[in-house]
Every structure is written in structure tokens, then in C-alpha cells.
Amino acid sequence: MRMLKTVALAATVLATLVGGAVAQDITKVRIGTEGAYPPFNFQDANGELKGFDVDIAKALCAEMKVECEFVVQDWDGIIPALLAGKFDAIIASMSINEERKKSVAFTNKYYNTPPAVAVPKDSPVTGITAEDLKDLAVGAQSSTTHSTYAEQYLTQSDVKLYPTADEYKLDLENGRLDAVVDDVVVLSDWVESEAGACCKIVGTITPVQEIHGEGAGIALRKEDTALQEKFNAAIEAIRQNGTYETINKQYFDFDVYGG
Template sequence: MNRMIIVAALALATVLPAAAQDKMQLRIGTEGAYPPFNYFDSAGNLVGFDIDIAKALCDEMNAECTFVTQDWDGIIPALLANKFDAIIASMSMTPARDEIVDFTDKYYNTPPAIAVPKDSSLADASPESMADIILGAQSSTTHANYAEKFFPDTELRRYGTPEEYKLDLQSGRIDAAIDDSTVLSTWVNSEDGACCKILEVLKNDPIIHGPGAGIAVREEDTELKEKFNTAIAAIRANGVYKQINDKHFDIDVYGD
């Protein structure tokens, strides 16, 4: 009997590592500096809506996923250099990006907004009102592109991270900032953003913003793209997406 138990235990030990090896291994690239979507909390943990969505998709695909943080400016080159397998970092599916990488279906779609100090004299975000002010935006983003197109008489100041433009807006070195409405709303409603308010929520421009935020993969990874699409549809249908949405936001960020 003891011999049979030992043989069975050895057989199980042989099977389990093989099963673990069969699990798909994925490296997910993200920025880690874009609250509330992807950022490090006070304990040094990578958290946010993007991170929870990525984990849910990996569970749905039965994949073993690890996260790799990468500065925003270099995130697409890093994907192409095989530093990770997919980008889940609130990346808008713009036509220009679509020429370089392939995108899944969207997993959320929120509009941009303008934030200003609470004592700002700006009445609205029209091109006329925004003329001759200094506007901050994160570089290499759709929001910087939007500002260039719709506020031609505004001085645009580009920053490496949102944290940098927030500090300059707090200190009065710039007059306004443009970013995702959810990012700015979360900030101005926090203690850190008590200086400021939302001036206006803007409309998405389909050419600049595309149909929303998607997961970027290399163009040749069509099978991985379809697995992500199937998983996105699954978590939308089974309620997991709503649970994650409601954990982070009081609005539906999936959009139309």
C-alpha cells in the first residue's frame, strides 16, 4: 500500500509541472504613472483599472501574466522590441498607432477634459478663451494632439508624466491642463488636487482619439489579439467588467 502511495505521489508530481508549463505566459506592458488607471500605491503595489482588467483577462484566458512598467514615450517601441507581449495602459486606438501595432476591441472610452485652478478667470474651453494661456499635457498623447488641433493660439507645454503637469498647475506655472476626464476628475476630487476644478469636459475627436482604449499587440500576433477579444467579451457578459468598473468609478467608463 505504501509503495502504491509513493508511486501515485511521484506520478502527480510529474503531471503538475507539465500542466503549469502548458499555461500561456504573458508579459503585460503598462506605464505605472497614470492614476486611476495604472499606478503604484503607497505600498508600492501596481494597481488601477487597467491592472484589474488585465488580471481579469488573464484569468479568463487561463494565462500566467506578469507586468512590466515602461515610460509612456517608449512603450510602443518596447512592445516592438519584444520586452512584453501586450500593452494595457489606457492607450487610445488612433489611426497613427494602428499603422504600427494591432489593437483589440476597446475596453473603455472616456472623453478628455480641461482642469484649471479654482480661482481661474477662464469661463470655458473655447479656442478664444484658451488663447494666450499656457496649457499642460502629457507628451506623446492624444490629449497633446487635441490641444494642437483645437487650441492653435495656446502655448502647449508637454510633460513626461501627469504628475509633472499637476505640480505645475498647483504652483501656477501653467494656466490649465488637458487629460482624460476621469483622470482629472479623480485628481481634483482628491486632497492632492484640491487646488483645481474641471473647467469643461470635451468631446472625443474620432480622428485623434479613435474608438477608445484598446490593448496593443504586435501586428503578427493575431491569435493573441483574438484571445484578448474573446476574453473582453466574456468579462463584459459575466459581470466581472462591471465589478471592476464599479470598484474604481461611479460612472460607466465603457462608453458608447
């Protein structure tokens, strides 16, 4: 028994040393993203991943001089998939907040935009408060900061949760919802498109720190500290060398990095 314990301890130490060496010599990073959250991440008609998250990920990998491999993963299972080793990092507009920090580590933010409320164009709703949305059916994507906000703050509304943003958009368009809550950029991109011509944004919500956190960051396994440091350095580098600005201008007419 004593010998077995010694062997086990030696194996653990060796694995730690080897793991540390590998962590310092990262050559490929597998990135998990949803692929269903335009304009941040989505798949085009050919199934190719596009969007701000995707372009930022590619720029970060280039800065780190590593190969990028993308893995499409449903949002609800994206953190469990990271922890199970399906990929090495999540770059999918994931807000940094205390609840998620219990399971994963985060890099510094790479953008920060507020939540908003959208309604049908003929809706009498003109505000975004709990009183404005009282007794109304309000949709949000499940397992997001927006669904958490809706459930905690819109307690007099009939909150309905959806696996993807596309599904709540369809229900709002078809009259099965009175309003939806999501990121202002996501909703703006939609209502300005032909698909979202049915609807309008009535206002932005002041972020609640404990729910919405400090912006969107890259989620990693807690033990992957070397990768976290590399990503943080790369985020700072692309902000400084103009790469971030170039990507930003392809999608937005303002700096989504935020204050």
C-alpha cells in the same frame, strides 16, 4: 548561394510554423503599463501596481487562463518597447487611433471616456474652446491623444508637454500653467483628491475621431493575431459575466465602457 537561399527559406518556414504553434498555446502574457496614470494604472506606496487597467488586465488573463506578468514602462517608450519584445501587450489606457495603428494592432476597446480641461479654482476660465484658452499656458502629457489635440486645436495657446501626468499636475498646482488637458476620469480623480484641491474641471471636450479614436484598447504586435483574438474574446466574456461591472464599480460610479 542557391543552397544558402534554400536553407534560409526552410528556416523561415520552420520559424513561422513554430511561431504559429506557440501562438496557439499561450500560457504567459507580459503586459506593459505606465504605472503613473491614476486611477487607471499607478504604483502604491509599496511599489505595487494598482488601478482599473491593472485589474482589467488580471481579469482578462484569468479569463484566458494565462499567467500575467506586468512590466512598468515610461509612456514615451511604450510602443517601441512592445515592438522590441520587452512585453507582449500594452494595457495602459492607450487610445485606439489611426496613427498608432500604423505601428501596432489593437483589440476592441475596453473603455471609452472623453477628454476634459482643468484649471485652478480661482481661474477666470469657464470654457474649453480654443478661444477660451487663447494666450494661456496649457499642459498635457506628451505622446498622448491629449497632447496631439492641444497642439492641433489650441494653436493660440502656449502648449507645454510633460513626460507624465504628475508633472503637469504639479505645474498647474504651482501656477506655472493656466490649464491642462487630459482624460476626464484622470482629472476628476485628481481634483477630488487632497493633492488636486487646487483645481477644478471646467468642461469636457467633444472627442475628435481622428485624434481620440474609438476608446482605449490593448496594443499588440501586428503579427500576434492569436493573442489579439484571445483578448477580444476575453473582453467580451468579462463584459457578459459581470466581472467588468464589478471592477468598474470599484473605481467609478458610471460605466466607463462608453457607447
